[in-house]
Amino acid sequence: MLEMNITRLYELSIILYALSVLLYFIDFLDNNRKANRVAFWLLSIVWVFQTFFFVFRIIETGRFPVLSIFEGLYFYAWVLITLSLIINRLMRIDFLIFFTNVLGFLVLAIHTFAPVQHQSPAVAEQLVSELxxxxxxxxxxxxxxxxxxxxxxxxxxxxxxxxxxxxxxxxxxxxxxxxxxxxxxxxxxxxxxxxxxxxxxxxxxxxxxxxxxxxxxxxxxxxxxxxxxxxxxxxxxxxxxxxxxxxxxxxxxxxxxxxxxxxxxxxxxxxxxxxxx
Structure with missing residues (x-):
């Protein structure tokens, strides 16, 4: 049950991340500051979710979770999101921000939907169907x-x-x-x-x-x-x-x-x- 609830939050993160990338693309092409602000706050919510999951994983395992490929992917996605938020605040490089987030979305999606990381086969199968x-x-x-x-x-x-x-x-x-x-x-x-x-x-x-x-x-x-x-x-x-x-x-x-x-x-x-x- 807990794994399924956490999985639902992962999926919500993916949806919010997709909306953020969409708005960053609008800003990238059309220099739309309103779209940029909304994208930033959506991505900030994703970052809060990801940080919570990361800290939860540290507490659960009692170590820094980067020893497996999927733990490494998650940490890599978290780093990309963090850097994107920092760059967006400190400087105006729309091209870099958009493509960094496309890469971050790819990495986070791989981590979220890869069935080998889920303990329950039923959860893994359902995730693949939802993907x-x-x-x-x-x-x-x-x-x-x-x-x-x-x-x-x-x-x-x-x-x-x-x-x-x-x-x-x-x-x-x-x-x-x-x-x-x-x-x-x-x-x-x-x-x-x-x-x-x-x-x-x-x-x-x-x-x-x-x-x-x-x-x-x-x-x-x-x-x-x-x-x-x-x-x-x-x-x-x-x-x-x-x-x-x-x-x-x-x-x-x-x-x-x-x-x-x-x-x-x-x-x-x-x-x-x-x-x-």
Whole structure:
């Protein structure tokens, strides 16, 4: 019972950490100080949980818990979270903070869901099932955000063409202005990108635990990381190259069409995605 309650707090830590990474990504791309503050406090709560667990483990074992690989992973995750909080307070390095927390999330997720560290086989099996559920949920939420972003880009192209052809009428008035359509498409991609990244991290961890012959060259695995790369290219073009307007809207539409290809075609070619769904 105690192990299950502690496990639930571990899972809560993972969820709070995921939300923190999402907000740090928003701050990283959009220089959003409010998102940064909320992310910092969420991560602070995770740090309190992790510190409590660490001290509890010291009391339980009567030693500094770093002798096994999983104890070492936990301490490493705690160090990354601590350094991230310190860096966030002392200096403004958004790139370092975001990627440090992605790495911390990966390490903490491996420690939390690895079945070999749990004494009870039932707890370990339930955790693996819940890991799969969290992976699927986060990935679907990311796909939902990308879908809405795609719709806003389609509306942008429609509005753009109506304005260019000077077709004034009720249809034009019922669609939002171009700036708002472009901004909403961008915001939804900001939400979807880290959700997909974290969902893929959890999915790979699940695959290594559950599947005897997991291969990185599986069609769905390669396709999913290709989707991540394509949306990364979208952000590169938009933020670094400052591409705006119709060109970035068409790129976003193309990115979503590739996502659909990955979901339907590559999913059917996958060695394992078809049977766990």
């Amino acid at each position: 799969l559920m969290i992976h699927i949920t986060m990935t679907i939420l990311a796909y939902g955000a990308f879908s809405l972003s795609f719709v806003f880009s389609l509306l942008y192209i429609l509005q753009y063409n109506l304005l260019k052809q000077k077709k004034w009428g009720k249809r034009l008035l019922r669609i939002e202005d171009l700036a708002k359509l472009d901004h909403m498409s961008y915001v939804l991609n900001i939400i979807g990108m880290p959700m997909l990244l974290l969902g893929l991290i959890l999915g790979v961890i699940w695959a290594y635990i559950k599947i005897e012959q997991f291969h990185w060259y599986d069609a769905k695995v390669l396709g999913s990381f290709a989707v991540l790369g394509i949306y990364s290219f979208y952000f590169y073009k938009r933020i670094v190259k400052e591409v705006q307007g119709k060109e970035i809207a068409l790129l976003n539409i193309g990115s979503f069409l590739f996502l659909l290809i990955n979901f339907f075609l590559f999913g059917s070619l996958s060695r394992f995605h078809f049977w766990y769904s």
